[in-house]
Amino acid sequence: MRIAQNVAALEPYVPGEQPRDAGAVKLNTNENPYPPSPRVSEALRAFDPASLRRYPDPLFRALRARIAEIHGTAPERVFVGNGSDEILTLCTRTFVENDGAAAAFAPSYSLYRTLAAMRGVRFEEIPLPEDFSWTDPGDARGASLFFLANPNAPTSVAYPPEEVARFAARFPGTLVIDEAYADFSGATCAGIAAAPGNANTIVMRTLSKSFSLAGLRVGYCIGPADLVEALYKMKDSYNVDAVAQALALAALEDLPWMRANAAKIAAERARMSAELRARGWDVPESSANFIFARPAHRPAAEIFAALRGRAIYVRYFPGPRTGDRLRITVGTPAQDDALMDALREIDKA
Numbered sequence: 001m002r003i004a005q006n007v008a009a010l011e012p013y014v015p016g017e018q019p020r021d022a023g024a025v026k027l028n029t030n031e032n033p034y035p036p037s038p039r040v041s042e043a044l045r046a047f048d049p050a051s052l053r054r055y056p057d058p059l060f061r062a063l064r065a066r067i068a069e070i071h072g073t074a075p076e077r078v079f080v081g082n083g084s085d086e087i088l089t090l091c092t093r094t095f096v097e098n099d100g101a102a103a104a105f106a107p108s109y110s111l112y113r114t115l116a117a118m119r120g121v122r123f124e125e126i127p128l129p130e131d132f133s134w135t136d137p138g139d140a141r142g143a144s145l146f147f148l149a150n151p152n153a154p155t156s157v158a159y160p161p162e163e164v165a166r167f168a169a170r171f172p173g174t175l176v177i178d179e180a181y182a183d184f185s186g187a188t189c190a191g192i193a194a195a196p197g198n199a200n201t202i203v204m205r206t207l208s209k210s211f212s213l214a215g216l217r218v219g220y221c222i223g224p225a226d227l228v229e230a231l232y233k234m235k236d237s238y239n240v241d242a243v244a245q246a247l248a249l250a251a252l253e254d255l256p257w258m259r260a261n262a263a264k265i266a267a268e269r270a271r272m273s274a275e276l277r278a279r280g281w282d283v284p285e286s287s288a289n290f291i292f293a294r295p296a297h298r299p300a301a302e303i304f305a306a307l308r309g310r311a312i313y314v315r316y317f318p319g320p321r322t323g324d325r326l327r328i329t330v331g332t333p334a335q336d337d338a339l340m341d342a343l344r345e346i347d348k349a
Helices: 038-046 049-053 061-071 083-094 111-119 161-170 190-194 225-234 242-252 255-278 300-309 333-348
Strands: 078-081 101-106 122-127 145-149 174-178 201-206 219-222 290-293 326-329
Touching: 038 242, 049 242, 061 078, 061 190, 061 219, 061 242, 078 083, 078 225, 083 111, 083 145, 083 174, 083 201, 083 219, 083 225, 101 111, 111 122, 161 174, 161 190, 190 201, 190 219, 219 225, 255 290, 255 333, 300 326, 300 333
Parallel strands: 101 122, 101 145, 145 174, 174 201
Antiparallel strands: 078 219, 201 219, 290 326
16 A cells, blocks of 8 residues: 555645636635735745745745734744744644654644644644634643634634633643734734743744735744754754745735735724624634634525625634635625625525
8 A cells, every 4th residue: 555544544734716717706715815015025035046946045034033022022932834824733742752642722723633633643722612712721631732813713713812822821732823814903912932931832823824825935933942952853954945034024014904904904804894794694703814604595506606796705614613614814804795685585585
């Protein structure tokens, strides 16, 4: 048999559909509807292609210095990855023994389970309450690695940093707080990771969402120096290319641009949530750039298919905890108006 048994049995992570329809309204992959900072374009124009004959900086020194400055920590406590998904992968390789386990809330980012299966370790799920709010993970069922998406995906709900800090203080393993959507929340656990006494908590960020750079594939994390050093042992030699490093640095040097876009998305999120609630939909209070809504009168799967037939793409996750809802990315006002118009047509059909 040429394929390893665990690979043959693996249920792969399925990314959101990338539609090819001309004029499609794409609200299914939590991409930012607004462009990145103009400084990114300037950095791209200024990039010297001749420099590509050389390997990129394997230690991302300029990028790490800027990230450390943003979070008030030291560069040796910063790791940069080829998207935050690479960091998640490295965490399963670095912080779990071969006979160990990883854990996460349920529902949460489905990639966590896939990465544990790829690593060949046990995966434990801690069920969330019906309203998807915080619950104490207890001992995380013996796991040595706990993935905590905050705000959570696909539920959109944020957990109080003080509750997370209490869990971090007593959890004996490594806690990885995945803050992919934190810039839309207004709350962060980065202070836990940057604190001098922190021994076990890593906070991850990505440039894919709030910085409008999903196509660039750059993420980073901050945490204790020894955990960060261990991640460096496990990474590929040159895991983030030179172009990505230059453009990521340019984006991180223009935080006001990112924050202005995040504020526009938060305002539009409130408008979408209010309109859907007025139609009878159940919409938890979102702290992300998407909402996780349960339709009022028709099954979520039926509405998903009807929207897709109109070239409007949202995300549907079958399952007992998620199959009655749709995850809808916040788009531009025009995109969201198109969604609402389509929902009116579907209601009348």
